[in-house]
Amino acid sequence: MxxxxxxxxxxxxxxxxxxxxxxxxxxxxxxxxxxxxxxxxxxxxxxxxxxxxxxxxxxxxxxxxxxxxxxxxxxxxxxxxxxxxxxxxxxxxxxxxxxxxxxxxxxxxxxxxxxxxxxxxxxxxxxxxxxxxxxxxxxxxxxxxxxxxxxxxxxxxxxxxxxxxxxxGDDELKAYFESQYLHISFLALPKLNSESNAIPSDGIATINDLSEQMLAKLKDGATMKEVADEFMPQVLEVGGHSFAEGTDFVQQDFINKDTENYSTYPMNMINQIKADGVGDYNRYEAAQYTFVYQRQSALANESDFTSAxxxxxxxxxxxxxxxxxxxxxxxxxxxxxxxxxxxxxxxxxxxxxx
Incomplete structure (x- = not known):
């Protein structure tokens, strides 16, 4: 090491x-x-x-x-x-x-x-x-x-x-990585506006409706990036957020299954991800974000294993x-x-x- x-x-x-x-x-x-x-x-x-x-x-x-x-x-x-x-x-x-x-x-x-x-x-x-x-x-x-x-x-x-x-060896480490970690590719839809204040209920309803449309598109075969490019500008407009042209909104994260206190995700969301199958798409409404995500294999990208x-x-x-x-x-x-x-x-x- x-x-x-x-x-x-x-x-x-x-x-x-x-x-x-x-x-x-x-x-x-x-x-x-x-x-x-x-x-x-x-x-x-x-x-x-x-x-x-x-x-x-x-x-x-x-x-x-x-x-x-x-x-x-x-x-x-x-x-x-x-x-x-x-x-x-x-x-x-x-x-x-x-x-x-x-x-x-x-x-x-x-x-x-x-x-x-x-x-x-x-x-x-x-x-x-x-x-x-x-x-x-x-x-x-x-x-x-x-x-x-x-x-x-x-x-x-x-x-x-x-x-x-x-x-x-790598085989043993890869088996550990796959068994111990949840891997998600996701879009985070903010429910706070550009001044960090709560978006009114009608705005939240719009965001959640957009998240449902995003999920449907993903399940129909669109890629996460295609969905992000189409919908994230609309989502961010609701809260008055600005963004640079060409912004890649798709994020990745690895979550240790044994961690009991998550600062980023609610435990109910973690449990939902655990219940999802690898490759499944889903959404979760948290307090400050609505997440649209896909559960992936921890070994989806060799570079992730190499880095970790x-x-x-x-x-x-x-x-x-x-x-x-x-x-x-x-x-x-x-x-x-x-x-x-x-x-x-x-x-x-x-x-x-x-």
Whole structure:
């Protein structure tokens, strides 16, 4: 899988860089903890602690700006402070386990890898520098985070890539794509006008009537583009919408069947699409749009599979990869630099919104 894709996932798991800010540090320490032979630098510890604080704020449903309030909360049977400490510990152990697993598999960070790491650091450090350094996190720590994400990517490739120990072939991925995703080609008929206000009921009636005509034409053999070119100008005129000549109104989307909360489509529409057969045309009246669509095979276009291949591989194998990583954590114990951990108390966290 691509380094860039896994890097983004890895850094996201470590915490949200853009929203990270401020622990007041009175002292500096060579390290904050050790997990076996793996040293956890002060910067890494602070990074993981802040990520754990954000988790605590989310779990307690409190505003992360209110640090004192968050720390007074109970999360399950724990105080928020204990929860943060435990989550920070878990992140440290996870980091060490990944380092150990990388070495155990005989993998190496090559000169080319180091060049990629350095390019990433040089490209992104200036935009992160102010907020990270306020939290005691320097450029070396940032580089370590990028390197850790790269190692995770290389491990994933080592197991599941084309030349990996248990490679996943295209046939298996295509079967997953077809079974897991709904693919629709559709036209979205807006029920809000050009000023984002609701179109009056007579206008909505016109739009719905046009959608029925569109559906009938599709079922009679017209293509989606032919129907769009004939009817979409009439639909958009109802709401006072403008559009450029030659606009392609036909849209495509892939919807994971297991997703329970859709921001774009109502669940009733998703269930209707599931009930439709591949190749069927249908329509659905949602709150802000009436959709005229065709359910298609996820494999209708080879280019769609090619574009999605890396993401599909990650999605298909991320659970198994996580289990391998978790197994590598067994038996690992953390030994703290007590002076450092005392200095890096969660009470000193200062949240600043991005």
């Amino acid at each position: 691509s380094f860039k894709h896994k890097l983004a996932a890895g850094l996201a798991a470590l915490g949200v860089l853009a929203s990270l800010s401020g622990c007041t540090l009175g002292k500096s320490f060579d390290y904050a903890a050790k997990v076996g032979e793996v040293e956890i630098s002060s910067g890494l510890y602070l990074y993981y602690q802040y990520a754990s604080y954000l988790d605590a704020a989310e779990q307690s449903q409190k505003n992360p700006k209110e640090v004192k309030t968050v720390l007074k909360e109970q999360i399950g049977e724990q105080s928020a402070t204990d929860y943060i400490k435990d989550q920070t510990k878990a992140r440290c152990i996870s980091y060490a386990a990944m380092e150990n697993l990388f070495d155990k598999e005989g993998l190496e960070v090559t000169e080319e890898d180091e060049a990629q790491i350095e390019a990433n650091v040089n490209q992104n450090w200036d935009s992160q520098k102010k907020v990270l350094e306020k939290n005691g996190i320097g450029k070396d720590t940032y580089r370590t985070l990028v390197r850790s994400a790269l190692k995770s990517s290389k491990l994933f490739d080592h197991y599941y890539g084309a030349d990996g120990l248990t490679p996943v 291949r890396t993401s599909l591989l990650v999605e298909m194998k991320e659970g198994e990869f996580s289990e391998k990583s978790k197994a590598a954590e067994e038996g690992l114990e953390i030994v703290y630099n007590e002076a450092a951990v005392k200095e890096f108390s969660p009470k000193k966290i200062k949240y600043v919104a991005s």
